[in-house]
Amino acid sequence: MKVNIQFVNMSTSETMEAYTLSKLDSLVKKFDKIIKANVFFKKENDSKDKGVICEIELSAPGPRLFASSNEKNYELAVKNTIKDLQIQLKKRKGITKPYM
Structure with a gap:
């Protein structure tokens, strides 16, 4: 799987990239049909919490x-x-049926 991680309006973080890659890796182990992942991190100062x-x-x-x-x-x-992605992938896996 190819992973593209982008940090928008903030500095890059190697620890955050490693954490994200480990989480995506666990997702790929369960659902092997994933080809590519685009990850975007954004920081907003508008929200209070x-x-x-x-x-x-x-x-x-x-x-x-x-x-x-x-x-x-x-x-x-x-x-x-x-x-949220796991839920979507489980739904898709239940809908698609392998053809032999």
Whole structure:
């Protein structure tokens, strides 16, 4: 799987990249048809409680999958976004049937 991580309006973080890659790796182990992942981290100063946005777009057979979360820290944002993608992938896996 090819992963593209971008930090928008903020400095890059190697620890955040490593954390995100480990979470995506666990996702790929469960769902092997994922081809590519685009990850965007954004920081907003407008929100009072939250303001850290994580957006992940997955390329797999069929329509692209997208999930986003706005949380108070990066780890929580990645965790919630991955959880949303797992739900979408489970639905897709239940719909698609392998043909032999």
